[in-house]
Amino acid sequence: MMARDFSWIKPEPWGIHVVPADSWIDPARPVDRALVTHGHADHARGGHGATLATPETLAIMKLRYQTDAGAQPTAYGETISLGGGVDATWLPAGHVLGSAQILLEHAGERIIVTGDYKRRADPTCPPFAVTPCDVLVTEATFGLPVFRHPPVEHEVGKLLKALAENPDRCVLVGAYALGKAQRLIAEVRRAGHSAPIYLHGAMERMCRLYQEFGVDLGDLRLVSDAKKEDIVGHIVVSPPSALNDRWSRRLPDPITAMASGWMRVRQRARQRMVELPLVISDHADWDELTQTVVDVNPYETWITHGREEAMLRWCQLHQRRAKALALVGYEDEDD
C-alpha cells in the first residue's frame, strides 16, 4: 500500500493549515478564517477575519478581546462545510468550558485535532468524545510517564484538610484563570464545602461567565470587597502570578497552594514557592494520552506541543505510526 500523506492538511509552525478550505486551526497569527479549539489565549488569538468555535469559546474570546466580529458559533456535533470539500465537526474535548476537538473530513479521510483535552470527569464541561479517525493530532503537555494525575477528590481533600487544620489562616490557591479556577471551585463544592470562596479580581468575570452558562460555583466574593478578618479560615483563588506578589500580602497568613499538573514534580513546586502543591490538571496525563491513542486507534498519530519525544517513543514501542509537529507559540500550559 502506498504511504498516505494527508497533504490536504499542513502543519506550519504558527498553526495547522487546512489547505483546500484555506482555514487555520488555533493560528498564532491573524488569518482570514480560524477554527478555534478552546478559549485559552495561546490558542484563541484575536484579529481573525472569521472565527469558528463553540458558543462558549466565542463568549470567552469576546470577554477577552471585547469584540465578537466574525464570530461563527458551531454546536458540538454539528457538521459544517468549510468549502473546498472539507467538512468540520466540533466534538467535546473535556478540557475547559466550550473546549472542542475538531474533526476534519476531506476526500474520505478523517483527521482530528484534539486541541487540549483530558479524559477525566469535569463538572464544568462535557467529557472527551472518542471518535474514530485516520490521523489523530494530539497534544502532549504532560507527555512523560512521570505524569500521573491522582484522583481530583484526593487533591481537594488535601486542600480542605489544610484549611481545617489552620483555622487562623487562609489557603491561597493559584489556578489558571480560565478553566482550572472554575473546575477547582466546582470540585470543592462537590466535596460539600459551601462556605464563601474569595476571588482575586482577575478571576471574577470568567467565573461569572461560567455561571451564566449554568455551572454552579456557589457563594463567590471578591478579596477587594472583604476585610482581612473575613477571609480567615477561607479559600482564596488567584491567578498563579499573584501567589508571591504584593497582592497576597493583604491576606491573613496564607498557606500558598497551587493547582497544576506540574505540581507532581517537587522541584517544579519549589520553583513556584508553593507550600501545598495540588496535582490538578485540565490536561491528559501520560496514561490518558496513551489510552486515547489506543481508544481512537488512528492510522497515524501526530504529536504537537509538549513533550513530543516521549510520546513518539511510546508510539514506536507500540508499533504505531507517529510524528512530531513543531508548532510554536503554545505556552507550557496548566499553570
Added chain:
Amino acid sequence: MEEFAALLDALVYTRSRNAKLKLLADYLRDTPDPDRGWALAALTDGIDFPAVKSSTIRNLLSERVDPVLYALSRDFVGDSAETASLLWPEPDTPPTPPTVTEAVDALAAMTRATVVTELPRMLDRLDSDGRYALLKMATGAMRIGISSRLAKTAFAQAFGVTVEEVEEHWHGQTPPYQPLFAWAAHGEDAPSSEGIPLFRPFMLAHPLEETIVDMADYAAEWKWDGIRVQLVRADKADGTGETRVYSRSGDDISATFPEVAASLPFAAVLDGELLVRGSHQGGEEGGAASFNALQQRLGRKVVSKKMLAEYPAFVRLYDALIVDGEDLRELSWEQRRLRLEALMPRLDPDDFDLSQVIEAATLDDLARIRERTRDDAIEGVMLKRRDSPYIAGRRTGLWYKWKRDPLLVDCVMMYAQRGSGRRSSFYSDYTFGCWDGDPDQGAELLPVGKAYSGITDEELKMLDKFVRQHTLNRFGPVREVERSLVLEIAFDSIHLSKRHKSGVAMRFPRINRIRTDKPAHEADRIETLKGLIRD
C-alpha cells in the same frame, strides 16, 4: 514511613529556616524511638546501605520502564530517586508501609544478591511519596538543605536543651542516637563527651564593599580558594587521640580527607583552608592547585590510594582556637597569630603551612596587590582586626572579605542543557563561545565556558524560552541553539587550557547580564580573552 515521607515533603516545600526547625522539632518530639533517630540520621549524614546504589535503582527501573522513557523522564525531573518513585508501577494492593526502623533494618540486611528482589518488595508497599522517601534514604542523597547544625538546633528546640549541650553530647553517638534521646527526652544522664573532638562554630567575615578601614588596625591575608575547615584533635586520658575535619557547616568530612585527619600530632582546634598540592596555579607562595583539583576530592566517602597520590590535600592555617587544652579564643588576633606561628615547627610541612600576612601600609596599597594576583589560587583578600577575639559567626567590624572584581566579556550562547535541583526542567546550563577571528570574515564561535548561575528566576524563564524557541539540533539532553543571544559573562580569572579547543578556560564563570541589545557579531573574540590571561 508515612510521617517521615510527609516530613520530607514538608521540608522540600519549606523555605524559611524557622519553619524547617519547627517541622523537624515537632517530628522529633512526636515520633517514637528508634524511628526518630533513624530519620534524623537519614536527614543529616545519611545512612550507608552498601547494597543500594543509584545504579541499583536504575537497573530495577530498566526492567520495568523503557530506558529511553526513563532517560527523558530523569532529564525532566532532575532527580533519580524522584523519577523512580514516580515511574514505579502502582501496586494492585493498597499500600502497607513499613516503619522507618523496619525500612532501615531491611535496607541494611540487603546484599547485592538480594537487593533486586527485596527493594522492589519494599517499594510495592509504599505510595509515590513513600517510595521517594525510601529511595532518598537508601541512596543517602537527601539534598534538602538540612545541615547537621540545623538538625542539632531542631533537636535542641524539640527538647528544650541548648545547642551547645547537643553539640557536646552528639559526638561519638551513632544512629539511632538512643542515649541522646534518653538524655534529652527522658531526662537520663548525658552521654560523655570526654576525648571527643567537638566542632566550634567558625568566625566569619562580612564583605568589605564600600567600607574604609585603617590598615593600622587590620592585618591582611590572602583569601585562598579552597574549602574552609576546622581541624580538631581531642585526647583521651590514656593518651590516644582522635582528629576530625569539619567543614564550614559543621559537617564531619574526616573520611573524605583521611590524610588531613591523620596529620595533627597534638590536641588542638585549628582553623584553615583545605587545599590540594599543585603547581600550575603557582603564585608567590606556590603549592596550591586550582579549586578544580580540590573538587576531585570533595564529596567522596571512600578515597582511593590513587586519589591520595594525585591530589594530596594539606591545610593552610589561618588561626588557632585551642592548643594543648588552652582556649585562645579570648586573645586578640595578634596574640593568636604568634601562638600559631610558634606551632609551625611541631607540624609536618607536607601537611600544613601558614597563610602569610600581606604587607600593605594602606588600603590603596592592598587594592593594588589584590588586583595583581589574578592567577593565584586566590579569591581575594581578608582583613582581620588585629585586636579581635575569635567570635563565632559574623560580627560587624572584625573581619572583612574583599574579593577581586570579576572580569567581563560578551559571549554568544551556543548550547543549553537542563539543570538539576531548583533549576530542574529549565534549560539553565549554558555553553557560550567567542569568535576565533572577525565574524564578518567568516570566523567561527568556539566554546569558552559554561555557566548556570548569576541570573534571577525571571531571567531563567526568559532564557529557557529562548532555548526552546531557537533550538537548531538536539544531542541527547543537549540543545544546540541559534547563535544570536549575547551573554555578558563575569569570571574571576582565565587560563590557558589544552583541553579546550578555544585554548582558554574560565574560573567561576557566571552570567552577569543578558545582552539582548547586542548583536552576536559584536561579541568578544578569543584573542581578547587571551589578553586577560596573567599566568
